[in-house]
Amino acid sequence: MSHETNEHDHGCGCGCHGEKTNPFTELNPVLDHYADIPGSLISILQKAQELYGFLSVELMRHIALETHTSIAKVYGVATFYTQFRFEPVGKYLIMLCQGTACHVNGSKMVEEAIMDYLDIKEGETTADGLFTLNNVACLGCCSLSPVMMINDDTYGQLTKEKVTHILAELKEKADPLQATQEVTA
Amino acid sequence: MRIVIGSGSCGIAAGAHKVQAAFETIIAEKGLELSVEQTGCIGTCYLEPIVDVVDDNGNKVTFVNVTTEDARSIIENHVVGKKELLDLMISQDDITMIGKQKRIVLRNSGLINPERIEDYLAVDGYVAARKCLLEMTPEEIIETVKVAGLKGRGGAGFPTWFKWDAAKKSPGKTKYMVCNADEGDPGAFMDRSVLESDPHALIEGMLIGAKAIGANEGVIYVRAEYPLAIVRLQNAIDQAREKGYLGKDIFSTGFDFDLRIKAGAGAFVCGEETALIASLEGERGMPRLKPPFPAQKGYWNKPTNINNVETFANVPWIFRNGGEAYAALGTKESKGTKVFALTGKVKKGGLVEIPMGLTLKDVIFDIGGGIKQEKAFKAVQMGGPSGGCIPAGLLDTPIDYAEITKTGAIMGSGGMVVMDETTCMVDMARFFLDFTCKESCGKCTYCRVGTTRMLEILNRITQGEGQDGDIELLEELCYKIKDGSLCGLGQTAPNPVLTTIKYFRNEYEDHIYHHKCTAKSCKPLLTYTIDAEKCVGCGACKKNCPVDAITGEKKQVHEINQDICIKCGKCFTVCKFDSVIID
Known part of the structure; x- marks a missing residue:
């Protein structure tokens, strides 16, 4: 596939007439790989999110343009699936399991403890950009419920105390100075 | 000799990678000729991390709930010292619960290396x-x-x-x-x-x-x-x-x-x-x-x-x-085996595979070991958001497609979540409706709007604002959604509500007419009071109350002002003398 844009048929809607440099060059190999495989929009979006952390409007517009589909189609597919995010996330993405077993074993209590400690609500990111809290349907570790995942690590049999301890440790690891100040305060 | 570590997602979450690293360090330190390998999940997730020590003749000793400290002990005392570590060991009968299980789908799980x-x-x-x-x-x-x-x-x-x-x-x-x-x-x-x-x-x-x-x-x-x-x-x-x-x-x-x-x-x-x-x-x-x-x-x-x-x-x-x-396995209509994910308030949670025809009681009490903390069994949820809650009175139901369907639940894909006396059934129904409402694709009006309206009603009931006629309205919506939806999601979404109304109607009525949640789970319906006999006046509750609803002098009995109390439960958590009563 060619990534060149043509002034008459540019269509990105940003009024740039195609003279802007492509800010998404890292995505080129992905677009090339899927160019001849029909039905690959979801896979392209997944790779794009892996590369850029979230799907910005500009990124979705770029994908629409390169795959010769409408931005509405791209946005429609992206918003249908829970995996896709449209805002940047914190350094640590907390995925709190809200499956049945976790619910029965107190995931609400864990959620309250996280919200209390970080002072954010579900879906929000802390002001320091460290943590984002997302509820997810089921992580499939039901026998260790309640469970959460932070980035690639899974934590099980959570209690209020345990979850606060885990978050405090991560906070310290990321920014020791700030954490000490908080304790002294 | 080999060390084999259970490294499914559950094992890893319980610390299998750390345990593996510990074994590798100790083995290198001592210069032993031992290989460390991975296997999948044997099914007894509550015992993870699980470590097998297999000798050259294939004889296996299984250690459970292994920590990084235990790794050293296993190498030094068991592998080198040839001693038995009884508190960490478990018999092979225990681990596969052989008596009632029949493993066809799980025949190799936890036994072979899935990466080879x-x-x-x-x-x-x-x-x-x-x-x-x-x-x-x-x-x-x-x-x-x-x-x-x-x-x-x-x-x-x-x-x-x-x-x-x-x-x-x-x-x-x-x-x-x-x-x-x-x-x-x-x-x-x-x-x-x-x-x-x-x-x-x-x-x-x-x-x-x-x-x-x-x-x-x-x-x-x-x-x-x-x-x-x-x-x-x-x-x-x-x-x-x-x-x-x-x-x-x-x-x-x-x-x-x-x-x-x-x-x-x-x-x-x-x-x-x-x-x-x-x-x-x-x-x-x-x-x-x-x-x-x-x-x-x-x-x-x-x-x-x-x-x-x-x-x-x-x-x-x-x-x-x-x-x-x-x-030859199973019942007349349901052949072979079925795998279940046994979770919730059950002692031995994990994966079990049983021949069809065993009863729910066999699975929950014989294989699962019964209810945690010896509490009373209330219901088992089968079939997830498309299924329903089966009460204690139907524990003798055999596991068979038709028999389970008769209860109002479905066999489903194998989720079996056990609930005890502390689980509120109205809240369970609300939980599932919240799920289906979010997951409805939106194509069919009944599914899209109907589940939203049902969720609103269930939210009201669990918040203590239930009204006369709510139960009937829920039932009516259930049947409309079943009839008016194209796919299985909408057609079965009302099942959790229908089965809880069928078997636990009294709980709905308690919430609506008596403002009471007998499972003590719906916070807005609870009242927090202080037991004058037990209170020593330490002041912990007063200090931690976010809305200053608690009054009392030091070393005097404290009191909660019900008009101000927001029922956050903080006082209950911080009281060391069990003097906060929830009712």
Whole structure:
């Protein structure tokens, strides 16, 4: 596939007439790989999110343009699936399991403890950009419920105390100075 | 001698990687000749991390709940010192709970290394596929599956042979074999475990199915939330291809079949066949009207057969042991075994595989060990958001598609969540409606708007604002949604509400008419008071109350002002003298 844009048929809607440099060059190999495989929009979006952390409007517009589909189609597919995010996330993405077993074993209590400690609500990111809290349907570790995942690590049999301890440790690891100040305060 | 560490997602979450690193460090430190290997999940997740020490004669000693400190002790005292470490060891009977279980789908889980095809081949792997491709016609393959009586294990329980036969008879050269590994039921992880612990069983099952229907291409649609499963499955596909079990001219029979993985992006409705196909094609996963069925017009409008992971994993066993052997297990209408993810308030949670026909009581009390903390059993939830809650009075119900359906629940894909006296059934119904409401694709008005209205009512009831007539209104909405929805999601979404109303109507009435939650779970319906006899006046509750609702002098009995109290429960948590009473 060619990534060149043509002034008459540019269509990105940003009024740039195609003279802007492509800010998404890292995505080129992905677009090339899927160019001849029909039905690959979801896979392209997944790779794009892996590369850029979230799907910005500009990124979705770029994908629409390169795959010769409408931005509405791209946005429609992206918003249908829970995996896709449209805002940047914190350094640590907390995925709190809200499956049945976790619910029965107190995931609400864990959620309250996280919200209390970080002072954010579900879906929000802390002001320091460290943590984002997302509820997810089921992580499939039901026998260790309640469970959460932070980035690639899974934590099980959570209690209020345990979850606060885990978050405090991560906070310290990321920014020791700030954490000490908080304790002294 | 080998050290084998259970490294499914549950084992890893419990610390298997750290334990493995500890073993490797100690072994290197002591210069011992021991290999450290991984295996999948044996099923007793509550005992993770699990470590097997296997000697050169194949004798195995199993250690459970192993910590990094235990690793040193196992090496020094058991491996080197030849001593028994009774507090860490468990008998093989305990770990597989042999008495009542029958392991067909889980036959290799926790026993073989899922990342090595040689391990699978050593337990007769790909023998069934070889037999099917070399010696059997598609008709004979389908007949064997029919004799076995295998039904779809994804939830609906449709006869597998019938689907294969329909796809086979459907005209066209290009056909597809699809595996639904989008295990979306909250509270279920059977398929994840098979993918992580025995991925070749799935590949072999799909290969046999592909031969039967005449498909040369297969796709496995896996949830993106299962990263480890995707890695192990891809590794298994690569190995199978290298050995020539996938690709061109398999077993020199001229038959071609290749497989690829497609990662789902998170949508419960994609468990529905036509929605799954839309998602495979890169579209929004919305179901469409049937017919045409996928067997006629599926993926890219070509004949397509879709089965779930557990269904495929049964197939190689059936061809190695015969359809009759499989049909000998189970009941008249439900043959073979079923895997359940036993979780919730049960002592020994994990994966169990039982022959059909055992009762719920057998599974929860004999295999699962009963209820945690010796509390009273209240209900078991089967079938996830499409299923229902079965009460204590029906514990003798045999596990059989028709018998479970009679209770108002469904067999489902295998989620079995146990609830005790502290679980509020109205809250459970609210929990599931919250799920289906979010997961409704929005195509059918009844499903989209109906579940929203039901959720609003259930929210009100659990917040103490229930009204006379709410129960009847819920029931009416339930039947309307069932009738007015196109796919299984909408048609079954009301089941959790209908079954809880049927068996626990008194709890709904308590909430609405008496403002009481007997399970003490719905916070707005509780009152917090201080027991004057127990209160020592330490002031902890007063200090921690966020709204200053508590008054009292030091060393005097404290009191909660009910007009100010927001029922956050902080006082209850901080009181060291158990003097805060919740009612």
